[in-house]
Amino acid sequence: MRDVAAAAGVSTMTVSNVLSGRRPVSEETRAAVLGAVERLGYQVNVAARSLRRGRTGVVGLAVPALDSPYFSQLAGRLVERLAREGLRVVVEQTGASREGEAAAVRDSRVNAYDGLVLSAVGLGAGDVRALAGDLPVVALGERQDLRRVDHVGMANVEGARAAAGLLLERGCRRLAVVGSPPWDRLDEPGDHGGDAFRLRALGAREAVRAVPAASARALAPGTLLEDGVRCGRELALAADPVDGVVALTDTLALGVLRGLADAGLRVPDDVLVVGFDDVREASASVPSLSTVSPGHDEMVEAVVRLLLRRMADPAAEPEEVFGPFVLLERESTRPAGRSLAPGR
């Protein structure tokens, strides 16, 4: 910068002003500076700028894992959206553990990120607040006790209720809720690997309980595609078969489709399946997957809005935003010749 200043016959201050646009510079001086910048191939040193400004232009994004359609699609949207705000995104994978999430918060502070978007499944609001200090954090996810941090959630209960309701409407009476903690642990917010599962299960259970002839079992095989596959196989081979599956994520649902196929069960002819999340792949599976779409764009907008607000005003009241949801019906819940539920 000193070289540029010398070449342009001005002070480094003026170079800085031209480059940052923070103060007006006469057109003539400006041109001289830009010419010198061009000639010398000068580029600002961002480390120095960060040190002086106290901001890095980097935001952390902590997700359980990138190799899952839901989180990678979320990451793609956020990276793109934040780039428009001049913010770059460092990705951390937490492995869906408390420790991983705590490490992400710590790293964000050490590395002086301007903020952190935390897809929290292990940490509660108290933890986040204690760990984050003055780091702006927006939590994505569903710990009900997140009231003390900025938080973007989705309609987990309502969405899952609608999903289970769809199966019941289509005549299913013996359901499985894949990804659900045991029924008797559904009422205590706890360590079930993310409250999204608990809340969605709660919604599904509500719908089932509203239909006297219906019953449901809770199954928690894990969260990976392979876990869904295994679970689908077991469901197909169980002594006591089901006629409908509410999978609490699309990834699990897609696995279940495969697992059922392994055992020769056909969807939707033998069993109906509905998922949750509306990942891209759900629209192109065979059969295509009915699912709950949680308003991805609205959620990303809300995350960015809350984050920028918090960065601008550290003392602002924490805000919670809940996105809308839409139930998308596709092939996996449209039996060809099956009669509808009694009473409809």
Place this chain on the structure above:
Amino acid sequence: MRDVAAAAGVSTMTVSNVLSGRRPVSEETRAAVLGAVERLGYQVNVAARSLRRGRTGVVGLAVPALDSPYFSQLAGRLVERLAREGLRVVVEQTGASREGEAAAVRDSRVNAYDGLVLSAVGLGAGDVRALAGDLPVVALGERQDLRRVDHVGMANVEGARAAAGLLLERGCRRLAVVGSPPWDRLDEPGDHGGDAFRLRALGAREAVRAVPAASARALAPGTLLEDGVRCGRELALAADPVDGVVALTDTLALGVLRGLADAGLRVPDDVLVVGFDDVREASASVPSLSTVSPGHDEMVEAVVRLLLRRMADPAAEPEEVFGPFVLLERESTRPAGRSLAPGR
């Protein structure tokens, strides 16, 4: 750091030495410093450290898009692997364009990343070299002219030849190569949206040409899942039907499966389909997808090795690494009652 030094009764130098471990410090002093660090809740300022050291501990990763299984799974592996080297990863999405890739290189320099992993589809080696200057870059992808930069590739030609060979062995004679540039443009390395497609198409064409009775058409619907769906539909409805599809990526293949199903064609009964990439989803589709697995772990190891080597020695000779490949046969190419190809 000055406060810590004062509290521990030492100089800032000594604090720095304790924290970085760069110079030996007596156990006693060390304990005093760590005690003060703990008490005061001190954390190093990474911007200052970067400014002084000239390294940021950040590596850029530029991929066409994160919302694709192949690239998100790659990103997940790299983020995890580089974290073990103490390096964080900033993700940039290039949109598979020259401009996006050039911007990623520029950003990496401006932000003083320690290196860049570039999944290049638009830029050639000359461009990369010119833009990168002294920035360590490892290219992932298949521009044949990448010889002048460190480069990790895969067995595109050989893998695709094997994939097409499998269909031919199974008796297919009228193939479609989905994702292929027009046959007559296959021999000129050019702007076909990434040379991986061209090289894979070349491999497939070789296999087809080796079987006199076989023919193949090239189709380039795009690269998205939806593009594959559309293409599958069109293939199913074409006047001149095919009996085998080589899709040049798994994403396209999964789309094709869906598109064929839309039109009532069954895989593998009516048509065989093989993909390329071995994304996770390929193992759990219905039918499960035969595919070429390019040795993901070997490739990630190679990327990290080349990157660290280049960071350590800017003058090292550029190196090219090609991963192994394995053809994985699954349901999509296993017709139940179909006879094998003549001559086998």
Place this chain on the structure above:
DNA sequence: CTGAAAGCGCTTACAG
């Protein structure tokens, strides 16, 4: 093993 001085490359705050 420990430290005083200088400086990495910017921008803030003060001044004109």
Place this chain on the structure above:
DNA sequence: CTGAAAGCGCTTACAG
């Protein structure tokens, strides 16, 4: 509209 001085928080290089 422009600039001289100071300092952001570290670590390098020199010294003992």
